[in-house]
Amino acid sequence: MAYAGDRLRITAPKRSIKQFERGESVTVAHPHEHLRALAACTTHGATFHQTKGDMINSDEFFQSKMMEQRDADIKALKQKKENTMALQKAKDEADAIIAEKGEPTTENMKEFSATELDILHKYKFGKKGQGKKADVLKAYLEAPPPLKIVPWSPEDEEELRRLETDEIPLEDTALATAVHQQAAAVGNNINMLSLDERRKLMGTIGASLEEVKEVVVV
Incomplete structure (x- = not known):
């Protein structure tokens, strides 16, 4: 089967020597949704399907790979924020109970409800206690003080906000x-x-x- 080469020459994109020297891209810049779709491609076939056979310039390739790393960083930061908020909430609730009733002991255990002991247990272990009140209290009293909570800082929030924007500068x-x-x-x-x-x-x-x-x- 023969093809009309003249037609290909007519429709082929033309590029000057100056463009090559400047390193400009042949393909038109794609929207960020396209870059995210490229980042999700794990096979050559998937990439071919996403681009519909068009070329991928180096900018698109490296930006899509950077998007993978950025998504991982966003996930890690969100997990850190969630954990920090949960720990701080548990500490605040535990501090309120202790401020009202003092530290629980085997002697005053009856003054604390099962829910309150669960909150105190969660403050030290990160989860509610299991078993009877005496078992939860024993675990609480024997556990060392929890590690100091590293607060979620304004800098952390700003970094998360920055990463969640779709703009990926080539210098990154x-x-x-x-x-x-x-x-x-x-x-x-x-x-x-x-x-x-x-x-x-x-x-x-x-x-x-x-x-x-x-x-x-x-």
Whole structure:
């Protein structure tokens, strides 16, 4: 079966040399829902289905991978917040009981309800006690004081809020990290380059700075 090559040439995207030098992407930026769908793909077939056979540029690939890590970080922070809130609530309830009735002992156990002893048990163990009141009280009295609660800070809340936004700057990706490391390596070992290599490097840097000037002027 033959194909009309002319038709392919007519519809194929065209890209200038300048675009290649600047590293611009061929594909159009996709919405964040697309990046999240790409992150969920675990096979080449799933990726092909999601992209409908279109190319994935490096920006999309690394941003989708970063989204996987970000989702894991969000889950961990939410779990930390939930645990901290639960521990603080248990402490507040236990403090209120002790402030009203004092610490429970075998002598004054009758003054405490089973619910109150469960709350005190939860304060030390993170869960309600099991068994009779005497068993719950015994476990409570023998347990060491609970560890100091690390409060959920405004900084934690701000980090969670930041992570929950879908914007993933390219500088946060593994690709950007690798580029920065390479740039640092060149800077640290520039004396190892030949004179010709240094000239080429300076020429590349100069061209890049000129492009920045053009963008600023525009």
